[in-house]
Structures are given as C-alpha cells and as structure tokens.
Amino acid sequence: MKKEAVEAIVAGLKQAGINFVSMLPDSDFTDAQKAVMADKEFTCVPVSNEAIAFGVCAGAWVGGKKPALLITTDGIMASAFPLTTLNLQKNIPVLMVVPYRGSLGDGIWFVGPMAFTTEPLLKDLQVAYTVINKIDDVTKAIRDAQLSAEAWLRPTAVLLAGEVIFEEA
Amino acid sequence: MKKPECIKILDKKLPQDVLVVTPTGKTYMYWEATGREAQFTQLNLGLCTPAGLGLALALPHRKVVVLDGDGNILFNLASIADLAVQNPGNLIDIVFDNECYQSCDSFPSVTAKGVQLESIAKGCGIKNALTVRSLVEFEAAVDKALAGQELFFIVVKVEPGEDLVTLPRQEGRENKYRFVRYVERTENIRIINPYPRRRKKDFLPSN
Numbered sequence: 001m002k003k004e005a006v007e008a009i010v011a012g013l014k015q016a017g018i019n020f021v022s023m024l025p026d027s028d029f030t031d032a033q034k035a036v037m038a039d040k041e042f043t044c045v046p047v048s049n050e051a052i053a054f055g056v057c058a059g060a061w062v063g064g065k066k067p068a069l070l071i072t073t074d075g076i077m078a079s080a081f082p083l084t085t086l087n088l089q090k091n092i093p094v095l096m097v098v099p100y101r102g103s104l105g106d107g108i109w110f111v112g113p114m115a116f117t118t119e120p121l122l123k124d125l126q127v128a129y130t131v132i133n134k135i136d137d138v139t140k141a142i143r144d145a146q147l148s149a150e151a152w153l154r155p156t157a158v159l160l161a162g163e164v165i166f167e168e169a
Numbered sequence: 170m171k172k173p174e175c176i177k178i179l180d181k182k183l184p185q186d187v188l189v190v191t192p193t194g195k196t197y198m199y200w201e202a203t204g205r206e207a208q209f210t211q212l213n214l215g216l217c218t219p220a221g222l223g224l225a226l227a228l229p230h231r232k233v234v235v236l237d238g239d240g241n242i243l244f245n246l247a248s249i250a251d252l253a254v255q256n257p258g259n260l261i262d263i264v265f266d267n268e269c270y271q272s273c274d275s276f277p278s279v280t281a282k283g284v285q286l287e288s289i290a291k292g293c294g295i296k297n298a299l300t301v302r303s304l305v306e307f308e309a310a311v312d313k314a315l316a317g318q319e320l321f322f323i324v325v326k327v328e329p330g331e332d333l334v335t336l337p338r339q340e341g342r343e344n345k346y347r348f349v350r351y352v353e354r355t356e357n358i359r360i361i362n363p364y365p366r367r368r369k370k371d372f373l374p375s376n
Contacts, residue, residue: 020223020226020227022223043226043227045222045223045226045251045255046251046254047219047247047248047251048247048248048250048251049245049247051215051216051219051245052215052219052245052247052248052251053219054216054219055212055215055216055217055218055219055220055222055223055245055248056219056220056222056223056226056251057223058216058219058220058223059190059209059219059220059221059222059223059224059225059226059227060223060224060226060227061223061227061360062209062220062224062227062345062348062349062352062360063188063223063224063226063227063228063352064227064228064352064353064356064358064360065223065227067223081213081214081215082213082215082216085213085214085216086212086213086216086220089213089341089342090211090341090342090344090345091342091345092345147365147366150362150365151362151363151364151365151366153361
C-alpha cells in the first residue's frame with residue numbers, strides 16, 4: 001500500500017472523529033493498520049476474529065467512543081452473525097474500512113470468489129457501502145460513511161480497491 | 170448453587186453505577202427484574218464478553234461487570250484471549266457455568282465434558298481467574314473483585330435449571346437507548362447524534 005493511501009485512511013478516520021479502532025490484519029492492509037496503532041489518537045484493540053471486534057466496538061459505542069473496524073473482506077463473512085444479531089438488531093452503528101479483496105486488479109487466485117460474495121453479502125446484511133478506487137477519494141469517503149453510520153445508527157462500509165490497495169506489479 | 174441466588178447477591182453488592190452487560194436468555198431476565206438502569210442487555214452468542222471489554226476500555230474509570238454464560242462464551246472462546254491481552258482493570262467477567270445450553274432442553278456444553286474455563290483463562294494470562302462452587306465462595310470472590318482494580322474472570326458453577334421469571338418488557342433497541350441515555354447523563358457526553366450534517370444557522374449554538 002502506498003504511503004499516500006495510508007495517510008488518506010488515517011486522515012479520514014481522524015476527520016470522521018473516530019477514536020476507537022478494532023482490527024484483524026490483512027496482508028495488503030497492515031501498513032494502514034500499523035499507522036493507526038502507532039497513532040495515540042486512537043484506542044486500538046487488535047482481536048482474534050472479526051466477530052469479537054463487532055462486540056468490542058458495540059461496547060465502545062455505548063460507552064461513548066466513535067469506533068471503526070479495519071478488517072478484511074473475509075472478516076465481513078465472519079461477521080454476518082454479529083452484524084445481524086447486534087448491529088442490525090439493536091441499531092448500533094460502526095464504520096468498517098475494508099481492503100476489497102476480489103475487486104478487479106486483485107492477482108491472488110484464492111480471493112477470486114470474494115468478487116461474487118462481498119457486495120451481495122453487504123446488501124443482504126443491510127450495510128450501506130461505497131467502493132473507492134482513487135487515493136484522492138479515500139478521506140472524504142471515510143468521513144461520509146461515518147457521518148451516515150452515526151445519523152442512521154447503522155453499520156456502513158468503505159471498500160478500498162484499485163490504486164488504494166494495489167501497487168503496480 | 171443456583172443462578173438466581175447469585176443474582177440476588179450481586180444486586181445487593183454492586184453499586185447502582187456499575188455498568189452490567191448481560192447475554193440473551195434467563196440471565197438478562199433475572200437482571201432486568203432488578204430494575205437497574207445501568208444495564209446493557211441481550212448480547213447474543215459470543216458477544217457479551219467482547220461488548221463488556223469494549224465498554225470497559227471506553228470508560229476506564231467505571232466498573233463494568235459482565236454476566237456471561239458457558240455456552241455464550243464458548244461460541245467465541247478467543248474473546249478470553251483478547252480480554253486477557255487488553256487486561257482492563259475495571260472489568261469483572263462472571264461466567265455462569267451450568268454445563269449446558271439451558272434454553273435448548275439442557276443440551277450439554279463442553280464444560281460438562283471436562284473443559285475448564287478457568288484453566289483457559291489462566292492459560293490466556295488472566296491472573297485472577299478462579300472457579301467458585303458455593304454461595305460463600307461466590308460472595309468472597311465478588312467482594313475481592315469489587316475491592317480491587319484488576320481484571321477478574323470468575324467461573325460460577327451453577328445447577329442447571331432456571332426459576333420462573335417476570336416476562337421482560339424491554340426489547341433490545343429500547344434497552345440500548347435507555348443504557349446510552351444513562352451513559353450520556355452520567356458521563357455528560359453525547360453519543361446519539363441524529364443530525365451530524367445540519368445547517369448551523371437553523372440551530373442554537375449549544376447544539
């Protein structure tokens with residue numbers, strides 16, 4: 001991930017007022033995750049699976065924090081249960097920032113199925129989302145997604161694709 | 170030892186401002202019947218301890234008590250490891266272990282087959298992990314945990330079977346609003362913000 005992309009993600013989280021982040025690493029996202037962990041403006045809670053992260057973020061939100069999840073595309077699938085029985089059931093907001101594995105340009109064979117499962121799953125789970133391909137668009141997209149999550153009391157997602165996560169081979 | 174007896178002891182001992190997180194099932198119904206305001210209830214399988222962890226980290230100056238169950242925490246066993254690593258000194262995690270899925274005709278959980286939650290918690294690094302098997306031991310453990318500023322993980326071996334309970338009146342969204350409004354009031358903060366993008370000229374400056 002390019003340095004400019006990492007800076008755009010961190011800037012977006014800060015401008016959105018995010019102050020609590022839970023995460024599980026992804027191979028093309030660790031630069032951004034490390035930058036967030038190194039920044040003292042965020043309380044960071046790495047977890048062992050994404051379902052735990054949704055619970056942690058819900059607890060943080062009712063405690064007054066503005067939480068975000070930096071999780072993998074796999075993590076969305078692993079989180080269908082908490083998204084349904086916690087965020088949708090109780091109307092609890094959370095911002096998800098996700099490197100979109102399986103978006104066009106991804107060159108790893110085993111993420112191919114995610115090209116067909118990720119967006120339908122988000123729609124089924126009633127998560128409003130946007131796909132961002134340009135680094136220049138990242139900061140505003142994160143800010144907007146958090147604003148709507150907060151207003152609607154719902155989870156929202158920013159899927160990062162194109163030049164944001166893929167460097168030229 | 171029966172769970173409702175433990176609930177009565179907790180209701181007697183916990184100050185009203187302790188934030189209590191409960192799972193789905195009878196535990197939340199017993200606790201809701203206490204009428205306490207500071208309760209975040211009906212956290213589904215595997216989500217009760219994580220939610221308590223997030224709450225404890227968000228409000229480190231407040232005591233948080235989680236009332237989890239064996240079936241619930243087994244669903245997300247790794248949450249014990251994450252709890253141990255974060256090690257919030259303001260959190261008391263109580264796990265009522267009846268060795269079964271009570272609401273599913275007492276179908277046995279793995280703790281009925283020798284799996285020990287205390288050992289798992291200790292293996293994860295929680296120093297104050299213990300198992301209690303009587304009301305006297307339970308009271309002593311709660312007193313010690315309340316007096317200190319360290320993470321406690323208390324496995325409470327209770328008999329299977331539940332008492333009849335008052336039909337709950339709050340569904341999950343209402344409970345969330347009540348709890349959030351309670352936190353807003355007692356912490357003097359705003360959590361729910363339905364108009365984050367508003368025209369400033371339409372509203373008083375204090376908004």
